[in-house]
Amino acid sequence: MANKRIIKCPNCGVFNTNKDYCENCNTLISHQKKRELKVAAVKKKEVDEAIFEKENPNLAERLKNHSNILYKIFGWILYSAITIVSAIGVGLAWFIAMVAAG
Template sequence: MGSRMIKCPKCGVFNTNRDYCKNCNTLISNDKKRELKVAALKQQHIDEAVYSLENPGLAKRLKQHSNLLYRIVGWILYSVVSVVSIIGAGLAWMIAMVAAG
């Protein structure tokens, strides 16, 4: 393999085959920057999934409540949201079919 000469954008020192600058320890490798960015993106997706699992919506919390009255209200709320979503999807499909000709 050939040697890579990379100039540090912070201090201007030329570095050979290094990920970090030998003078100021600044990250200079594009491959390493890309790896860190991918790792951060994966961690963000994991954090979003954990948040959505730990914080369910109102209807789901009410459906799992210990009080029977709250569970009934939760199921009614869930049913209303489902019916409205189905009606909205049907209207969107109908509008798309009319627009398609």
């Protein structure tokens, strides 16, 4: 015999047997279904953010790919400056971590 799931609807108080949605008010009552919908929403959000990042590059990337050579040069200079500042920041963070570690 299959497992019987009796779930009380938090919205209207009706007891439902083996249902994902309340028979009375159509409220989602299945905890498993709620988790599945939440996971799907998180995945969709991650995909949407990845698509946004791909379609909307930062200023340095846009300038590096510009058709005008002066904008391209400025884009590469800006990109190089960002890379150098990031490398200095990484080195400084490493040094502070090593000093803190003893």
